[in-house]
Amino acid sequence: MKTVITGGAGFIGSHLTEYLLKAGDSVTVLDDLSTGSLENLKESWDHAAFTFLEGSILDREAVRQVVSGSDRVFHLAAAVGVHLIVDHPLESLRTNIHGTEVVLDACLEAGADLLLASTSEIYGKNTSDRLSEDADRILGSPLKSRWTYAAAKGIDEAFAHAYWREYGLQVSIVRLFNTVGPRQTGRYGMVVPNLVGQALRGEPLTVHGDGQQTRCFSYVGDVIPAIVRIAEEPATRGLAVNLGGLQEISIIELAERTIKLLSSTSEITLVPYDQAYGTGYEDMRRRVPDNSLAGRLVHFKPTTTVDTIILRVAKAMLSTAPGEVHAGAIR
Numbered sequence: 001m002k003t004v005i006t007g008g009a010g011f012i013g014s015h016l017t018e019y020l021l022k023a024g025d026s027v028t029v030l031d032d033l034s035t036g037s038l039e040n041l042k043e044s045w046d047h048a049a050f051t052f053l054e055g056s057i058l059d060r061e062a063v064r065q066v067v068s069g070s071d072r073v074f075h076l077a078a079a080v081g082v083h084l085i086v087d088h089p090l091e092s093l094r095t096n097i098h099g100t101e102v103v104l105d106a107c108l109e110a111g112a113d114l115l116l117a118s119t120s121e122i123y124g125k126n127t128s129d130r131l132s133e134d135a136d137r138i139l140g141s142p143l144k145s146r147w148t149y150a151a152a153k154g155i156d157e158a159f160a161h162a163y164w165r166e167y168g169l170q171v172s173i174v175r176l177f178n179t180v181g182p183r184q185t186g187r188y189g190m191v192v193p194n195l196v197g198q199a200l201r202g203e204p205l206t207v208h209g210d211g212q213q214t215r216c217f218s219y220v221g222d223v224i225p226a227i228v229r230i231a232e233e234p235a236t237r238g239l240a241v242n243l244g245g246l247q248e249i250s251i252i253e254l255a256e257r258t259i260k261l262l263s264s265t266s267e268i269t270l271v272p273y274d275q276a277y278g279t280g281y282e283d284m285r286r287r288v289p290d291n292s293l294a295g296r297l298v299h300f301k302p303t304t305t306v307d308t309i310i311l312r313v314a315k316a317m318l319s320t321a322p323g324e325v326h327a328g329a330i331r
């Protein structure tokens, strides 16, 4: 199978690249290295069936050339992370809306199947017990740049769905809920790498708001095989499928567990949202997935616990920056 992964130098994309190379695909990664890195691809770099192209999904001709002759595209390239979205709203909107349209057109022309990476952010402030795929979206004002990521990904889904309905493009969509694991960077506001890094360095763990907001983290190693099965399952065409973790945990509890598991001497500092992200920032109090569609269609059953995730992220950080952190209990 000839596979293209946009955003393959990123956190999830680099794990997907390794997984598909092992499965026997030839994989071409297109990435502009804005948040991804070649370091993420070092396990794949020397593989005979691996090709890397530095370029943007906004470059229509480059995308056409990469996608032509391929069987399928995993479209993961996006402007991701609260800091990036809030600080660069225009660039993020262009990448996340126009870039997806460019990829859709290239797939249509090449006759390639498409897997689109969407997000649980599209549910916005809906705090339902279990968010199913047809749940209502409750978003703040589009003038608040925090919501532009959710708005753009919602448009991406609508675009992809319309290409399926009107042109017959073979499209499947995954809505990822807080996917975490080694290689995720804390630079743009991701909570797990930030807390683990702070705990390992003995710095205060910064928790936004009152810390009572909850999330369900899923491990990248549980999510990647499910993404691939969804791409390969004809019954998912034209659908969006949730992929989330099982364990609901508050951010304050996540910080406490991180400190305990890593035998850190750090304390927890609460930082008001306004201070972290600017005036008027809004967050959602909880976000809990209903994974039953993924269970039915591709037998998705995440198993990695939050504690295991914390330990694996810490171990990976220690192996890449051993001098900067305190090893604590996980040597």
Ligand SMILES: NC(=O)c1ccc[n+]([C@@H]2O[C@H](COP(=O)([O-])OP(=O)(O)OC[C@H]3O[C@@H](n4cnc5c(N)ncnc54)[C@H](O)[C@@H]3O)[C@@H](O)[C@H]2O)c1
Pocket: 006, 007, 008, 009, 010, 011, 012, 013, 030, 031, 032, 033, 034, 035, 036, 037, 055, 056, 057, 058, 075, 076, 077, 078, 079, 080, 095, 099, 117, 118, 119, 120, 175, 176, 177, 178, 179, 180
């Ligand atoms: N990690 C999560 O919790 C999560 C949750 C929901 C959805 N997602 C989605 O999964 C995908 C991957 O996210 P990630 O967490 O790996 O983030 P990431 O930032 O590590 O990966 C995004 C990749 O896209 C690349 N990129 C950005 N703009 C580009 C452009 N114009 N052209 C080419 N490449 C470009 C970046 O360099 C990076 O390698 C994204 O589409 C994201 O929206 C992730």
